[in-house]
Amino acid sequence: MSQTVDARGLSCPQPVLLTLEALQKSNQGQLTVLVDTDTSKENVLRAAASQGWQEAGVQEQGGEYRITLTKG
Amino acid sequence: MAAWGNISATRTGIIAVGAILGVLAPVLQKLGNPGNMGICVACFERDIAGGVGLHRAAVVQYIRPEIIGFVVGALISAYIFKEFRARAGSAPIVRFILGFFAMVGALVFLGCPWRALFRLAAGDGNAIFGLLGLVAGIGIGVLFLKNGYNLGRSQTTYAAVGWLLPLVMLGFLILMLLFPQIPDKELNTILFYSVKGPGSQHAPLLISLVLGLFIGIICQRSRFCTMGAFRDLLLFRQIHLLSGLIALLVTAFVTNLVLSQFKPGFENQPVAHTMQLWNFGGMVLAGLAFALAGGCPGRQLFMAGEGDGDAAIFALGMIVGAAFSHNFLMASSPKGVGEYGIVAVFIGLIVCLGIGFTMRQKI
Numbered sequence: 353m354s355q356t357v358d359a360r361g362l363s364c365p366q367p368v369l370l371t372l373e374a375l376q377k378s379n380q381g382q383l384t385v386l387v388d389t390d391t392s393k394e395n396v397l398r399a400a401a402s403q404g405w406q407e408a409g410v411q412e413q414g415g416e417y418r419i420t421l422t423k424g
Numbered sequence: 425m426a427a428w429g430n431i432s433a434t435r436t437g438i439i440a441v442g443a444i445l446g447v448l449a450p451v452l453q454k455l456g457n458p459g460n461m462g463i464c465v466a467c468f469e470r471d472i473a474g475g476v477g478l479h480r481a482a483v484v485q486y487i488r489p490e491i492i493g494f495v496v497g498a499l500i501s502a503y504i505f506k507e508f509r510a511r512a513g514s515a516p517i518v519r520f521i522l523g524f525f526a527m528v529g530a531l532v533f534l535g536c537p538w539r540a541l542f543r544l545a546a547g548d549g550n551a552i553f554g555l556l557g558l559v560a561g562i563g564i565g566v567l568f569l570k571n572g573y574n575l576g577r578s579q580t581t582y583a584a585v586g587w588l589l590p591l592v593m594l595g596f597l598i599l600m601l602l603f604p605q606i607p608d609k610e611l612n613t614i615l616f617y618s619v620k621g622p623g624s625q626h627a628p629l630l631i632s633l634v635l636g637l638f639i640g641i642i643c644q645r646s647r648f649c650t651m652g653a654f655r656d657l658l659l660f661r662q663i664h665l666l667s668g669l670i671a672l673l674v675t676a677f678v679t680n681l682v683l684s685q686f687k688p689g690f691e692n693q694p695v696a697h698t699m700q701l702w703n704f705g706g707m708v709l710a711g712l713a714f715a716l717a718g719g720c721p722g723r724q725l726f727m728a729g730e731g732d733g734d735a736a737i738f739a740l741g742m743i744v745g746a747a748f749s750h751n752f753l754m755a756s757s758p759k760g761v762g763e764y765g766i767v768a769v770f771i772g773l774i775v776c777l778g779i780g781f782t783m784r785q786k787i
Contacts, residue, residue: 361577363514363718363734364652365569365659372660388580390507391647394433398664415509415580 356384359392360416367392368399371421375403380424382408388416430505432645435667441646442668446675448635449542452490454683455627459694460546463490463639464539465721466530466710467695469739470746470755471623472596475616478747481755482610483621487600489629491725492593493636495739498644498729499590500637505645510586512733514578518779519717519734523741524748525772526713526721531746531755532706532765533557534696536721537650537714540707541669543696545676547688553700557707559654564708565715566658568780573716576785578734586731589739600629622695644730649723651714695758702761702769709772716779 357374359367367387374383383405385396397407400421408420431437449462461467467484474485502508530536533554535543540558543551603612610619618624626632642648646668653665680686690698697703714720717738719727724742727735749755754768762768 361511361514361579362574363578363732365655365718366574368660369569388511389509390430390505391433394430394647399660399662402660402662 354382354384356386358386359396360386360388362392364391364395368395371396372399372403375400375405375421375423381422383421385419385421386416387419393417393419430645432642433647435664438646438648438664438668439671441642441648442671443675444642445538445639445648446545446672446677447679448639449538450546450676450679450683450685452627452632452635453685455631456625457627457632458622458625460543460548461535461539461622461695462542464535464542465491465494465725466527466536466742466746467534467539467622469527469721469743470531470749473743473746474618474623474750476596476599477614477616478743479750480616481750483618484623484750485610485616485618486623486626487596487615488626489597489600489632490636490639492597493633493638494640494643494722494725495590495593495729497637497640498726499587499640501641501644502730507644508583508586508731510581510583510731510733511578512581512585514734515575515783516734516737518575518783519738520741520744521775522713522717522779523724523738524745525775526710526717526738527742527745528749528754528768528772529561529706529709529711529713530721531749532761532769533703533710534756536710538720538722541650541673542676543693545673546680547686548693548696549688549690550693550696550698550700550703553703554707557704558711560704561708561711561713562651562654562715563658564712565780566655568716569655569659572784573780574785575783578732581733583731585733588733589728589736597633640726640729643722644726647723648726649720651711651720652723654711655715697756697758697760699756699760702756702766705769706756706765709769709776712773712776712780716776
């Protein structure tokens, strides 16, 4: 079951808070995070890596990023 | 994960940026900026408020080119690296009020978090109490964040919205060129220039501007943030931003030693007072306001440069807060806290706590 976190328009540290909350809930599988700044993208990837999640792709569209994270 | 395409935002990158800032600030002091104030975002915005006559504290009036450089440098960097995103609309009035009280608190201590670090790195022991207050204030902010505090989403908007604060800053620069400082004169037509005190001490305009631009570029790229350094440690146990802050402290200490600017002690430190409870209390207020607004005063300027209209409002709130701080006798001086400084800290804390308790919309 793939989950999506929509962190677009949210300022620091909300995107990371929401991502970590979702990661800790599911513990493994796939998570998609939507952000709209480069800072948020970097922060989400850094936080995910610290929890042992892998980046499975980042797609950019119209200034927004769709980050796919996987574990397990 | 090769650096996620941005080397300056890696651990090495943030440490390098912190280390560069730690060298540049003491050098700016050597070149003319006030004591332990090579860079101070709060003090410099306060000086700008004085330079354009929003307050009439004669010793702190000068449009600081560093601040202009921070915003415009971040704008340039954001365009070069395709990170400019005009956005606005996340509770702007709250951000203004947070900026206002962040400045009130910072001027009770006499410095922003950057200056607190530079003061410590030059041996000013009073800064320890300010930094402890800063961490305590951020700690309170972290509790609010853990309990769902947020100011809601911003909206993508016209690019021109993101240009407004950089244009205001360029306007200040043009005014400085049209109405330059006249030696020993307090006023050139419309701009105020201190003839004594910290406002009269400054590096040459061009050097301040160029170094400001450079700092704006590297900080936009690296996301350097002094508030974030402590917040991420308390909230996520992450030391990414903190590692940059520690690098700054180390290189500033060494540079001060090399330049003979290291003078350990508590008494008679430049632009500082020894009322430790209020060094602490002022920064509790500032730290809480920064945490609720999502960035230290420097970071707010860099975000404003990359198009964040809400960060721009926070910066304007700080400038207005500085004007009120001096007009209403809330700002400290080397003699101690201002007549209404202590009551201002309490009012600010009540306001910030109110914001923290009441703004928890479901995302």
